[in-house]
Amino acid sequence: MNTSNFIVLSPEVQHALDNNLPVVALESTIISHGMPWPQNAITAKSVEDEVRKQGAVPATIAIKEGKCLVGLSSEAIDYFAQAQNVWKVSLRDMPYVIAQKLPGATTVAATMRIAAIAGVKIFATGGIGGVHRGATATMDISADLTEMGQTNVAIVAAGVKSILDIGLTLEYMETLGIPVVTYGQDEFPSFYSSKSGFDSPLRLDSATAISDLLKAKWGMQLDGAVLIANPVPTEFEMGQDAIEQYILNALEAANQQKVKGKEVTPFILKYIADHTKGESLETNIALIKNNARLAAQIAVAHCK
Ligand code: PSU
Numbered sequence: 001m002n003t004s005n006f007i008v009l010s011p012e013v014q015h016a017l018d019n020n021l022p023v024v025a026l027e028s029t030i031i032s033h034g035m036p037w038p039q040n041a042i043t044a045k046s047v048e049d050e051v052r053k054q055g056a057v058p059a060t061i062a063i064k065e066g067k068c069l070v071g072l073s074s075e076a077i078d079y080f081a082q083a084q085n086v087w088k089v090s091l092r093d094m095p096y097v098i099a100q101k102l103p104g105a106t107t108v109a110a111t112m113r114i115a116a117i118a119g120v121k122i123f124a125t126g127g128i129g130g131v132h133r134g135a136t137a138t139m140d141i142s143a144d145l146t147e148m149g150q151t152n153v154a155i156v157a158a159g160v161k162s163i164l165d166i167g168l169t170l171e172y173m174e175t176l177g178i179p180v181v182t183y184g185q186d187e188f189p190s191f192y193s194s195k196s197g198f199d200s201p202l203r204l205d206s207a208t209a210i211s212d213l214l215k216a217k218w219g220m221q222l223d224g225a226v227l228i229a230n231p232v233p234t235e236f237e238m239g240q241d242a243i244e245q246y247i248l249n250a251l252e253a254a255n256q257q258k259v260k261g262k263e264v265t266p267f268i269l270k271y272i273a274d275h276t277k278g279e280s281l282e283t284n285i286a287l288i289k290n291n292a293r294l295a296a297q298i299a300v301a302h303c304k
């Protein structure tokens with residue numbers, strides 16, 4: 001396979017790609033900047049197990065010593081879960097972190113790009129970045145969206161967190177030509193909750209139907225991502241009103257502490273985790289495992 005000099009596939013991922021076996025990409029920002037130790041390492045490994053149980057190969061992606069790693073060892077997961085100096089790497093940070101040989105955890109945007117270069121088409125995560133509340137003034141719009149407008153990877157996520165402006169995020173995805181498909185329900189989910197108050201633009205009810213949509217999109221050279229919104233399982237759902245108050249408090253704290261740029265999303269996520277006594281963390285872990293399962297089922301269907 002013709003991969004770039006900057007990409008290193010694990011033997012397991014290399015073998016799977018060489019033999020057209022299903023592979024699911026996983027991001028590392030959620031490990032280094034999205035959850036506390038040790039739940040982050042435990043979750044990263046159990047997410048990989050969920051992918052394996054469905055008959056696919058997990059490819060967790062991160063950057064180390066000048067290489068984009070596609071497929072991490074258990075030791076490497078522990079490293080990214082514990083090290084204090086790991087960069088949060090979106091697209092604009094990639095060349096610097098690679099050239100300076102710094103350790104980097106990849107966001108949705110960076111993970112997608114590396115996955116696409118390696119030949120991995122299906123990607124599971126918790127939530128994507130999007131258009132922030134107040135973006136009409138701050139212009140804080142995640143590079144995840146622009147990357148989704150151009151790179152051919154399907155992302156399974158639990159919708160969009162209401163730390164973002166969900167309506168504007170949906171509008172922006174429409175502008176970029178990104179199909180938004182909710183799995184198994186009509187309403188677009190909002191991460192902690194299966195509800196958001198917004199209709200999903202599209203709905204499909206099986207992994208095979210989703211794989212067919214991917215084949216039609218990319219077969220028609222309609223480049224870019226598909227967002228597959230997978231609602232959090234109801235037993236782990238949090239009430240929309242309860243979470244809204246924490247989000248408002250988090251946004252207020254970010255504002256007061258003058259948090260800016262790439263620090264905004266991790267700050268808000270950490271604030272919510274710290275102030276919900278672990279309930280949000282439990283929900284987060286459950287939904288990412290649920291996303292890994294669906295992503296693996298889509299990857300399996302897509303290889304047929
Ligand atoms: N939203 C979440 N959980 C996350 C992130 C976003 O609910 O872990 C992470 C992802 O890695 C995402 C990144 O790609 O934050 C977006 O950061 P920014 O808004 O700075 O682009």
Ligand code: MN
Pocket residue numbers: 140141142261262264
């Ligand atoms: Mn931002």
